[in-house]
Amino acid sequence: MGTGKRGLITAAVTVVCAVTVLAAPGTAFAAPTPTPTASATPTARPTLPPNKDLEAVREKLDKLYHDAAVATDEYNAAEEKARKQSAEIVELAKKIVAGQKKLDDLKDRAGAAARAQYRTGGLPPAAQLMLSDDPGQFLDGAGRVLQGQRATKGLIGEMTRTQEDLKLYAADASDRWDKLEANRKAKAAARKKVKQQIAAAEKLQSQLEKKEKERLAELEQEAALKAQTDWLDTGILKEINGKASEQGKKAVEFATAQIGKPYVWGAEGPKSYDCSGLTSQAWANAGHPIPRTSQEQWKQLKHVDVKDMRPGDLIIYFDDASHVAMYVGDGAIIHAPRPGRTVTLAGAGEMPILGVVRPDA
Structure with a gap:
């Protein structure tokens, strides 16, 4: 149990550290800087496309960024669950450590009782009293024997309960670990989707000329203004x-x-x-x-x-x-x-x- 206990604590702490690293802002996707392509002769660019073509680009960008937002929510949800589960594993590890320490103490007490019985010739306390020639000693000791029997029974019961608790803690920790691994995979998949959607959006934007980007920005502002005006026109x-x-x-x-x-x-x-x-x-x-x-x-x-x-x-x-x-x-x-x-x-x-x-x- 000692080796498993140390392994569980180490694993739990490792999980917490891993979740922290994965959640760090520095891991967020950074927009790549477009690399200029060398060309022997300048290539003529098409004229500024009509608004309807840029409108299609705007709608496509909205869709890509919307899908990135959905994936971001998935990422954040997986991260939150992983963070919670790693904390639960650490708490369970602490309970296992405390439970093992308690069990060791109970075993020491049981061992002390067994050694005391061995020193008295192996006879149980009740038998020793029955063989006593002193009636007073017999009567005085009878109560102590009953108390000792109850204490022994309680000690055995407590050891049994502690062992059962340790089994439950271990099973619970294993279940939490499985869920943590599942959420780690979900988080990685969501991160991949976010990056893919943002990369696609940036690639689409990189294909536009400066004037096209400016006009695209105007179209975005016009769409936002129209939506806001329509909402306000309801008298809300x-x-x-x-x-x-x-x-x-x-x-x-x-x-x-x-x-x-x-x-x-x-x-x-x-x-x-x-x-x-x-x-x-x-x-x-x-x-x-x-x-x-x-x-x-x-x-x-x-x-x-x-x-x-x-x-x-x-x-x-x-x-x-x-x-x-x-x-x-x-x-x-x-x-x-x-x-x-x-x-x-x-x-x-x-x-x-x-x-x-x-x-x-």
Whole structure:
């Protein structure tokens, strides 16, 4: 048991370290710098494509970045589970160490009792009393014999329970380890998907000329403005008049202070964030921890009607809850949009709203 015990503790600590390394911001995908291709003669570039062609590019980019966001949520969820399971393995290892120490102590006590019996000729205490010629000694000792029998029975029972506990702890630790390995693989698969989607988006953008990129940016702004205008034209702002709670104000202040910091998938500060990394850290800073991913925030937090939302509430976007932003009032949000962008202030209606959740309901 000693060797297994040390091995389990070592494995648990190794897992914690591995999870920490895998979760470090430095492992986030970095955008490759396009390498210029040498050419003997300049190649003529086609004229600026019509808006409808660039619109198709914009839609393709949106799809790629959306898929990257979904994969990022998968990555964050796997990371969160792995972190929790590694901590549970460490706790189980501590219980195994304590249980083994207790069992060793119980065995020492049982051994001491056996050695004492050997020194008295191997006769049990009851037999020794029956052979005594002193009736007083017999009567006085009878009570002690009964107590000793009860103590021995209790000692054996405690040893049995401790051994059973150790078996349960070991089985539980093995189960946690299997789940940890499964989540490690899920995390690696999600990381691969994120990188693939972002690489595809960057490759598509690298094929555009400067003027095409500028026009593409204009199209993106126009699409966002139209969506926000359509949302405002519903008259929704006339109905939204909720005031932020004290914790909500703190969350908004935190989010506001992060404006300008880069988006990095899987990051939760302090130098960079992904969308749910920003919202979860904002509310943790406000003293109210919430789930790490946008999908879990949507599942676990209280839903409120859009017209009832107040600053600090979280707006969940898209049917798959793949994006989240913090509502800050006056129809605006603060969010970490996507790779290549920074934490920014934007219109709450720029993306399709799935619903609103309130962390401090």
